[in-house]
Amino acid sequence: MAPLKSLQVDFPIIDSNFQQFCACHGIFSVEDFLVHDLYLLAAFAEEHCTSDRLKQGITQILSIIDSLHQPWLNGLELWEFSQKSNHLVATGCERIDAFLQGGLRLGLLTELVGPSSSGKTQICLQAASSCARTRLGRVIYIDTGNSFSAKRIAYFVCRSHLANSEVDKVVMQILENIYCVPVYDIFTLLDMLHQLLKDLTSQKCCYLRMLIIDSISSLITPVLGGAGTQGHALMASVGFLLKKLAHEHNLAVLMTNHMVAGEGGITKPALGESWKSIPHVRLMLSRNPSSMSILRHPSRAVADRVEFTVF
Known part of the structure; x- marks a missing residue:
């Protein structure tokens, strides 16, 4: 499994603050996002004092997940x-x-x-x-x-x-x-x-x-x-x-x-x-x-x- 902390080097937006926010909601890895209600997670982020940065982190994780899908081939x-x-x-x-x-x-x-x-x-x-x-x-x-x-x-x-x-x-x-x-x-x-x-x-x-x-x-x-x-x-x-x-x-x-x-x-x-x-x-x-x-x-x-x- 790819833990979130292992992504911080390549994606600075996934910093310790973002990781702590995710951990509070039972998310410790990219795979955990596949089984989490992201609308609810975004709502929790909205209430946080660093909501903009948290939402950027969520978007970054979604981008990583999207990149894992096999490309269409001709x-x-x-x-x-x-x-x-x-x-x-x-x-x-x-x-x-x-x-x-x-x-x-x-x-x-x-x-x-x-x-x-x-x-x-x-x-x-x-x-x-x-x-x-x-x-x-x-x-x-x-x-x-x-x-x-x-x-x-x-x-x-x-x-x-x-x-x-x-x-x-x-x-x-x-x-x-x-x-x-x-x-x-x-x-x-x-x-x-x-x-x-x-x-x-x-x-x-x-x-x-x-x-x-x-x-x-x-x-x-x-x-x-x-x-x-x-x-x-x-x-x-x-x-x-x-x-x-x-x-x-x-x-x-x-x-x-x-x-x-x-x-x-x-x-x-x-x-x-x-x-x-x-x-x-x-x-x-x-x-x-x-x-x-x-x-x-x-x-x-x-x-x-x-x-x-x-x-």
């Missing part, structure tokens, strides 16, 4: 984006890569949904390992449940056709290219995504090709539910930032999502209808046998399916 720009998103990063699993016509697409959000033990984390680890084998293939792995395993990464390398003398060198290179970040709540995730966007824009984070979140649902589910809309606003903010990172910096974003009970006891992906449209690619994993089917894809038929082996 046909040529959409075509250029589709061409750019044809670049791929292999997952390292031959059957999955063949099924996905080469692997995960740069510039797009890919979501793996499936029950426990269906291979979601395994595919994430294998994809991270495959991407990080090249010098220009750095990976950020956001670990929400202590699922990252360096031993599994080493196992993937040992299974490849390398001489014993090369294995340790390749394992070290891969692990040096994977940055594992433990994140346990949505607020830390938003902070991290905002900082990553800033670092990529200023070119402080070079050669990043993949961002993995295992799992996105464990961070978002706790803030959903109840009568309020703040949870859905936070979820929308996460979705926007991930799309912005993928699109503007040509990253392959890979996320996992668990299953929940639906009508008639039939399981369905967690996070509901609001989240459903955010991933560009949605892949369903099943077990016994391990298989992958397409729920959503820009160029593949829904329900296409392939079996694969989880190592």
Whole structure:
């Protein structure tokens, strides 16, 4: 999340007086404005001795929120984006890569949904390992449940056709290219995504090709539910930032999502209808046998399916 105090350097109008005024009304971040009655806030500002400056601050925040919306694209720009998103990063699993016509697409959000033990984390680890084998293939792995395993990464390398003398060198290179970040709540995730966007824009984070979140649902589910809309606003903010990172910096974003009970006891992906449209690619994993089917894809038929082996 972007706290108001972090904006003061770039926007002096959002000073300590403005921040204190907002805090009195439960507003501590840009995202909080999405769920607040701004007409009521403006009315409170009108009663304040520095009302003009407070209203300027409110206008500035609204301008920041407005700038976060994706711009309209003409046909040529959409075509250029589709061409750019044809670049791929292999997952390292031959059957999955063949099924996905080469692997995960740069510039797009890919979501793996499936029950426990269906291979979601395994595919994430294998994809991270495959991407990080090249010098220009750095990976950020956001670990929400202590699922990252360096031993599994080493196992993937040992299974490849390398001489014993090369294995340790390749394992070290891969692990040096994977940055594992433990994140346990949505607020830390938003902070991290905002900082990553800033670092990529200023070119402080070079050669990043993949961002993995295992799992996105464990961070978002706790803030959903109840009568309020703040949870859905936070979820929308996460979705926007991930799309912005993928699109503007040509990253392959890979996320996992668990299953929940639906009508008639039939399981369905967690996070509901609001989240459903955010991933560009949605892949369903099943077990016994391990298989992958397409729920959503820009160029593949829904329900296409392939079996694969989880190592």
